[in-house]
Amino acid sequence: xxxxxxxxxxxxxRFVDWLVDSGAWFFDSLAIALxxxxxxxxxxxxxxxxxxxxxxxxVLAQWLRRNTGLTIFTVLSFLLIWNLGYWxxxxxxxxxxxxxxxxxVLIGVPIGIAAAHRPLLYTLLRPVLDLxxxxxxxxxxxPTLTLFGLGVVPGLIATIVFSIAAPIxxxxxxxxxxxxxxxxxxxxxxxxxxxxxxxxxxxxxxSSIAAGITQCIMLSLSMVVISALxxxxxxxxxxxxxxxxxxxxSGFEAGLAIVLLAIVLDRLLKQRHEVS
Amino acid sequence: xxEFKNVDLVFGKNxxxxxxxxxxxxxxxxxxxxxxxxxxxxxxNLKVNKGEICVLMGLSGSGKSSLLRCVNGLNPVTRxxxxxxxxxxxxxxxxxxxxxxxxxxxxxxxxxxxxxxLMPWLTVAENIGFxxxxxxxxxxxxxRRVDAQLELVGLTEWRDHKPSALSGGMQQRVGLARALAxxxxxxxxxxxxxxxxxLIRQQLQEELLQLQSRLQKTIVFVSHDLDEALKxxxxxxxxxxxxxxxxxxxxxxxxxPATQYVEDFVAHTNxxxxxxxxxxxxxxxxxxxxxxxxxxxxxxxxxxxxDSQEAHCQNQSVPVQRWQEDEPKSALKGCPxxxxxxxxxxxxxxxxxxxxxxxxxxxxxxSFKVIGDDQLYRGLLGKLG
Numbered sequence: 001x002x003x004x005x006x007x008x009x010x011x012x013x014r015f016v017d018w019l020v021d022s023g024a025w026f027f028d029s030l031a032i033a034l035x036x037x038x039x040x041x042x043x044x045x046x047x048x049x050x051x052x053x054x055x056x057x058x059v060l061a062q063w064l065r066r067n068t069g070l071t072i073f074t075v076l077s078f079l080l081i082w083n084l085g086y087w088x089x090x091x092x093x094x095x096x097x098x099x100x101x102x103x104x105v106l107i108g109v110p111i112g113i114a115a116a117h118r119p120l121l122y123t124l125l126r127p128v129l130d131l132x133x134x135x136x137x138x139x140x141x142x143p144t145l146t147l148f149g150l151g152v153v154p155g156l157i158a159t160i161v162f163s164i165a166a167p168i169x170x171x172x173x174x175x176x177x178x179x180x181x182x183x184x185x186x187x188x189x190x191x192x193x194x195x196x197x198x199x200x201x202x203x204x205x206x207s208s209i210a211a212g213i214t215q216c217i218m219l220s221l222s223m224v225v226i227s228a229l230x231x232x233x234x235x236x237x238x239x240x241x242x243x244x245x246x247x248x249x250s251g252f253e254a255g256l257a258i259v260l261l262a263i264v265l266d267r268l269l270k271q272r273h274e275v276s
Numbered sequence: 277x278x279e280f281k282n283v284d285l286v287f288g289k290n291x292x293x294x295x296x297x298x299x300x301x302x303x304x305x306x307x308x309x310x311x312x313x314x315x316x317x318x319x320x321n322l323k324v325n326k327g328e329i330c331v332l333m334g335l336s337g338s339g340k341s342s343l344l345r346c347v348n349g350l351n352p353v354t355r356x357x358x359x360x361x362x363x364x365x366x367x368x369x370x371x372x373x374x375x376x377x378x379x380x381x382x383x384x385x386x387x388x389x390x391x392x393x394l395m396p397w398l399t400v401a402e403n404i405g406f407x408x409x410x411x412x413x414x415x416x417x418x419x420r421r422v423d424a425q426l427e428l429v430g431l432t433e434w435r436d437h438k439p440s441a442l443s444g445g446m447q448q449r450v451g452l453a454r455a456l457a458x459x460x461x462x463x464x465x466x467x468x469x470x471x472x473x474x475l476i477r478q479q480l481q482e483e484l485l486q487l488q489s490r491l492q493k494t495i496v497f498v499s500h501d502l503d504e505a506l507k508x509x510x511x512x513x514x515x516x517x518x519x520x521x522x523x524x525x526x527x528x529x530x531x532x533p534a535t536q537y538v539e540d541f542v543a544h545t546n547x548x549x550x551x552x553x554x555x556x557x558x559x560x561x562x563x564x565x566x567x568x569x570x571x572x573x574x575x576x577x578x579x580x581x582x583d584s585q586e587a588h589c590q591n592q593s594v595p596v597q598r599w600q601e602d603e604p605k606s607a608l609k610g611c612p613x614x615x616x617x618x619x620x621x622x623x624x625x626x627x628x629x630x631x632x633x634x635x636x637x638x639x640x641x642x643s644f645k646v647i648g649d650d651q652l653y654r655g656l657l658g659k660l661g
Contacts, residue, residue, distance in 0.1 A: 179393070181391050181392075181393035182393055182395065184345075184350055184387075184389070184393065185387070185389060185393040185395075186410075187348075187350060188348050188381060188385070188387040189381065189386065189387075189406060189407035189410055189454075189458070190378045190381035190382030190383075190407070190411065191410050192378065199410070200395070203395065203397045204395075204396075204397070206397070
């Protein structure tokens, strides 16, 4: 049976090689742009002294949530991270997560909207989304590496591939579930298609889309360690190093920093349930 | 004015392929069985005059909402025409270009929905101003019209609340105000009061009638409740399986149901507010007569002379009083009463109860009819004619 092995792997390899050969200019410029974006943002944020950053975050948290307990928790978490010596790594991870999520939203929300309006597109899209979430990350990390080289960009791309399904799915769901009567009401009062989208569908789907964005942030955060494997900076790097040197102490600390960051982001961004 | 001309409405993929089959006489079940297409409305012809309320009545699935949605193109007709007046000429909505269709939806037709269809993220005032905002009107013009509508439906102090804070009846008032705010002359109402409690429903029906007497809109109203239809409608079209089985004014429907289906509906309605004295009264000529006098009540031995308009009971002369529809009934005395043919059945019943004498009806052609106990009972039991 194995004598006539189907050349699936070889074909894929040839395809990636072809991509590298013919699309080098595209992937290179994309890599440079993304790297410039992430490095620039990180450098600028690191210019701020940590105490100022923490103070600003505290004020922001209080303004956003009006929950003093949460504000205190946020400030204490960041102070602990600073104290443990993971300040720079945390900022790097934060920038990475924000960049990945922004790109996911920019790409994912329009795709979700389009899919909700075109049943055929969603039928085609669904297996692709399933695939992106189930294929082990390392599998597509390999071609990403050959296309973009080592560094922060392949990590970012892998993160986007893994987490973009959330905003697409939840945007689709949100728009799809807009009550038919609301759309009819919009149409009957003379909304154009654009007005229908902006005045009815998006506001009605807003909570679902927001949930997709929060989920996207959490999924991006869960990719920090894998990004670190291909050379991205951030909180994943100390985890990887601790794994290689069986360093329980620094592994625990870096892990704690990731968890704290995740909890803070989740609590700050999760939408309030409106009390009517 | 709205006119439906030979409207066929078929749901499904490529609905046009149903048309030749319909012409061959396929009915709803056969069409669905063989092609999977659903027949929504079949050969609907209906005219709604300006300032009238036309009620489309039928059970769920009878096609009444589907037909209503043809007027503003939410359901595109498969064949036929929906004629409305626009800028002084009569046009078929589905012949108009997209721009004109939008303009008609914005300024000529507005709609009220069964489940209110208010935007939960907008305040009451923003909901009422929604259609105006879509039209791109200036902020102060919107505010002016919204304030006027809020006052009209009595919700001024709720203007900055979200719809979820309001009761069902108040939410539908907002829905009505939103529809009225565009100042369009055609109003489509899709079972607007069905989701409300009976008392609130009656209250809103009264309010709608009051508004209508002032605003004189052309209203197409969908209902599954014949009592509601009879109360509101100038014309009623009863639908079954996508076809209009009978159309006419309320008295027509109650007195002459065209099919068993309509008869079943009518059997469960309250005729008191629908029928008029002229409908239930019998002509004097059907009564025992003696020297130009007619016996209007055999038990009391009462006789009426239509020429002199005098009556006597047991050989004693009794006066005949007149009652107009806006007069209080408490002032009526114990003697025969003369009313107009336009007075309601309810009035006749009450007058008979108060006076203890038969009610005489003066018809438009100056002839007289009578409503005695016999006529009252037959009217109540629906066994007229």
